[in-house]
Amino acid sequence: MAKLFEPLTIKNITLKNRIVMSPMCMFSVKKEDGLVTPFHITHYESRAVGGTGLVMIEATAIEPRGRIQPTDLGIWSDEHIDGLHTLTDRIHAHGAHAAIQLGHAGNKAKTTDTPIAPSSEEPAITAMTPTMIDQLIDQFKVAAIRARKAGFDIIELHAAHGYLLNQFLSPLSNKRTDLYGGTKENRYRIVQQVIDAVKSVFHGPIFVRISADEYHEDGNTAEDFIYFSQEMKDQGVDLIDVSTGGLVNAAINVFPGYQVSHAEMIKQGANILTGAVGMITEAKHAEEILNNNRADLIFIGRELLRNPYWPRAASEALDVNIDAPTAYKRGWT
Ligand code: FNR
Numbered sequence: 001m002a003k004l005f006e007p008l009t010i011k012n013i014t015l016k017n018r019i020v021m022s023p024m025c026m027f028s029v030k031k032e033d034g035l036v037t038p039f040h041i042t043h044y045e046s047r048a049v050g051g052t053g054l055v056m057i058e059a060t061a062i063e064p065r066g067r068i069q070p071t072d073l074g075i076w077s078d079e080h081i082d083g084l085h086t087l088t089d090r091i092h093a094h095g096a097h098a099a100i101q102l103g104h105a106g107n108k109a110k111t112t113d114t115p116i117a118p119s120s121e122e123p124a125i126t127a128m129t130p131t132m133i134d135q136l137i138d139q140f141k142v143a144a145i146r147a148r149k150a151g152f153d154i155i156e157l158h159a160a161h162g163y164l165l166n167q168f169l170s171p172l173s174n175k176r177t178d179l180y181g182g183t184k185e186n187r188y189r190i191v192q193q194v195i196d197a198v199k200s201v202f203h204g205p206i207f208v209r210i211s212a213d214e215y216h217e218d219g220n221t222a223e224d225f226i227y228f229s230q231e232m233k234d235q236g237v238d239l240i241d242v243s244t245g246g247l248v249n250a251a252i253n254v255f256p257g258y259q260v261s262h263a264e265m266i267k268q269g270a271n272i273l274t275g276a277v278g279m280i281t282e283a284k285h286a287e288e289i290l291n292n293n294r295a296d297l298i299f300i301g302r303e304l305l306r307n308p309y310w311p312r313a314a315s316e317a318l319d320v321n322i323d324a325p326t327a328y329k330r331g332w333t
Pocket of ligand 1: 022023024025026058059101158160161209243277278279280299300301302303
């Protein structure tokens with residue numbers, strides 16, 4: 001049996017295969033109100049019909065000024081729960097599990113005149129006070145309660161790509177001199193508190209997406225990322241979704257599997273499950289990554305935008321029969 005189609009049990013959840021739809025903002029909210037639209041339902045449901053084991057909803061903002069774009073999904077109010085619940089129902093109807101990525105864009109937000117950041121030398125960007133930090137942790141917690149009520153199986157925290165939590169982790173963007181800045185222990189503190197807050201109200205698996213390479217000589221080192229990942233593991237995080245970059249402008253050498261070595265580094269260094277992402281488009285490439293123990297889940301981004309039925313094509317490439325609507329099965333098509 002191809003490993004890509006082997007189930008994986010994480011805590012109380014058994015994913016039917018190792019294919020994850022990577023979180024991708026669709027910029028498709030209609031009235032800048034964060035609400036799910038018919039497009040989102042069709043978009044995510046069709047990836048579940050296509051055979052993806054875990055469908056992860058795009059970065060969803062825990063407060064309005066945390067949106068990357070005004071057309072991002074939101075989870076900052078109880079009004080968002082119903083639409084999100086429709087999404088999880090539709091995903092579950094096809095035997096897939098549903099995850100949501102909770103995020104805050106910090107000073108990369110394009111939605112507000114007063115973006116927030118750990119520290120700032122620019123008057124237009126507000127450096128967060130300790131009270132604002134407490135509020136942010138609470139917003140993540142309330143968002144996790146709403147995610148639970150909306151039926152999500154898994155929560156992923158977005159601490160990558162230069163957004164707010166990433167801005168705290170990195171010495172390049174965090175110049176605070178209080179308990180939340182300076183040493184790596186201090187830079188990690190807000191992520192630690194967000195994880196604890198989310199865990200106190202959400203009992204399913206928790207993933208964290210990190211950027212495990214800042215492509216800058218003064219940025220976090222491999223040792224720093226392993227330290228963060230070990231701390232997350234000790235706190236009960238189940239999987240690190242390993243991406244890279246996004247904090248500072250850098251020329252990144254992009255090629256198929258360009259971030260797999262980072263997933264492998266975290267997996268070996270922190271002894272925790274990892275997800276690999278980044279230009280993985282071939283079933284046999286996914287098999288190589290899984291069988292060589294370089295990662296445990298394969299996150300597919302743009303290839304699933306191009307082809308919602310990618311898992312079906314992958315099952316044929318690997319000669320595996322997967323559960324499918326009768327007329328989709330091999331022999332019929
Ligand atoms: C993304 N990506 C992304 N990442 C993330 O953590 N949260 C998000 O909301 C988004 N949004 C997003 C939108 C769009 C249109 C794209 C193309 C990408 C990054 C994505 O999840 C993935 O990590 C990268 O696209 C690399 O994987 P692929 O596309 O090469 O498989």
